[in-house]
Amino acid sequence: xxxxxxxxxxxxxxxxxxxxxxxxxxxxxxxxxxxxxxxxxxxxxxxxxxxxxxxxxxxxxxxxxxxxxxxxxxxxxxxxxxxxxxxxxxxxxxxxxxxxxxxxxxxxxxxxxxxxxxxxxxxxxxxxxxxxxxxxxxxxxxxxxxxxxxxxxxxxxxxxxxxxxxxxxxxxxxxxxxxxxxxxxxxxxxxxxxxxx
Amino acid sequence: xxxxxxxxxxxxxxxxxxxxxxxxxxxxxxxxxxxxxxxxxxxxxxxxxxxxxxxxxxxxxxxxxxxxxxxxxxxxxxxxxxxxxxxxxxxxxxxxxxxxxxxxxxxxxxxxxxxxxxxxxxxxxxxxxxxxxxxxxxxxxxxxxxxxxxxxxxxxxxxxxxxxxxxxxxxxxxxxxxxxxxxxxxxxxxxxxxxxxxxxxxxxxxxxxxxxxxxxxxxxxxxxxxxxxxxxxxxxxxxxxxxxxxxxxxxxxxxxxxxxxxxxxxxxxxxxxxxxxxxxxxxxxxxxxxxxxxxxxxxxxxx
Numbered sequence: 223x224x225x226x227x228x229x230x231x232x233x234x235x236x237x238x239x240x241x242x243x244x245x246x247x248x249x250x251x252x253x254x255x256x257x258x259x260x261x262x263x264x265x266x267x268x269x270x271x272x273x274x275x276x277x278x279x280x281x282x283x284x285x286x287x288x289x290x291x292x293x294x295x296x297x298x299x300x301x302x303x304x305x306x307x308x309x310x311x312x313x314x315x316x317x318x319x320x321x322x323x324x325x326x327x328x329x330x331x332x333x334x335x336x337x338x339x340x341x342x343x344x345x346x347x348x349x350x351x352x353x354x355x356x357x358x359x360x361x362x363x364x365x366x367x368x369x370x371x372x373x374x375x376x377x378x379x380x381x382x383x384x385x386x387x388x389x390x391x392x393x394x395x396x397x398x399x400x401x402x403x404x405x406x407x408x409x410x411x412x413x414x415x416x417x418x419x
Numbered sequence: 420x421x422x423x424x425x426x427x428x429x430x431x432x433x434x435x436x437x438x439x440x441x442x443x444x445x446x447x448x449x450x451x452x453x454x455x456x457x458x459x460x461x462x463x464x465x466x467x468x469x470x471x472x473x474x475x476x477x478x479x480x481x482x483x484x485x486x487x488x489x490x491x492x493x494x495x496x497x498x499x500x501x502x503x504x505x506x507x508x509x510x511x512x513x514x515x516x517x518x519x520x521x522x523x524x525x526x527x528x529x530x531x532x533x534x535x536x537x538x539x540x541x542x543x544x545x546x547x548x549x550x551x552x553x554x555x556x557x558x559x560x561x562x563x564x565x566x567x568x569x570x571x572x573x574x575x576x577x578x579x580x581x582x583x584x585x586x587x588x589x590x591x592x593x594x595x596x597x598x599x600x601x602x603x604x605x606x607x608x609x610x611x612x613x614x615x616x617x618x619x620x621x622x623x624x625x626x627x628x629x630x631x632x633x634x635x636x637x638x639x640x641x642x643x644x645x646x647x648x649x650x651x652x653x654x655x656x657x658x659x660x661x662x663x664x665x666x667x668x669x670x671x672x673x674x675x676x677x678x679x680x681x682x683x684x685x686x687x688x689x690x691x692x693x694x695x696x697x698x699x700x701x702x703x704x705x706x707x708x709x710x711x712x713x714x715x716x717x718x719x720x721x722x
Contacts, residue, residue: 232623238667264599270665294596298589351585379624384617417669
């Protein structure tokens, strides 16, 4: 029941860590279920990448071991309407919680569940920029780690904050995380076969 | 495409993108903060006529080596013996003549939609993009099913939604989803200096492919010494990110900066600018002169 925070930047994407964790969670000896909440990519993107890593997401999805929330196509037309944006996140959380409850009750407390979120900056877009709504969503997801023993893996961008006050969200996430992974470009610049650190 | 407030080089890219789409009979949706965006179509370049490029003899000499292939070509019905090359279908045209406006025949299609973003809401723009892509999906023809969306200066101050920072991000996310689900490409140019640094970064993260253009000052003697062909250069094109769809392997380019040149004031050419050391004796950059260069590949990229 750990929280893993992956931070990346424009120059170096941290998405590969998600793919790696996905593969680990779905490959033996692990028997955990995985819930992937994607706001960035369609299912086909992860499916093709994981296939190349030797993991069949389609099969796992059919076997009720992998659950995909397609949030890319969901419209976040919140434009100033505070209640609407809150509604989108409340609905999303409710679906995640219901799924986690269902998996836990049908498989017992031994079933490990890993919830992966790609990526949190788009949760902020869904919240129409509301720090409170974003924090609420974060905290509610965090409760799943204590209530159901889930692991939470979040991908976020660390270079989208400039002023100190708007960094509150990422500071909260770093505080809650038990593992913090940062993907950055090499200090020495571009290299042909090393993509970052 | 991150615009340079000093110069409109992003327009060169847009014109090329749009002209290429129209010449291949691909549906085009163009949005700009102008009262009459349709007028911009009149500034699109025409494909370079093969007659301008090579003399007739050269063409037939090339064909001589293609004897068998040429025989097959005959049976496809398009290439009859001795027909005028000007009538030939422009297949995969990449060469445009900036001095000649696009011929009317390419502008008459039903698949061109122009929108002004001045008094538009983001919801309406989203709906227009959606219906454009849906309509496009019904078309079965192989080459024309790739739709092109060109949105110029998306966050320009003239636009009614200019102050809706989060709304614009939500729009781009929506557009990404729609474009991913269809055979379409969208180019959005952004006067990014008008955005706050944090929002600019958020926009950069949303891009699948991220480019920026910069002006090159005229009559800069220092630059003239460093760069060969400086007189022809109008600007620089930098590639910051390349779309990695269905793969997790990043693309590290050999050269991420290109000079934008107007060759004979007629065609747009991109040339790699390598980070190669300067040759002290000639004053020319190794990369563009072709002498012993640290980089293995250097060449002219026709845009």
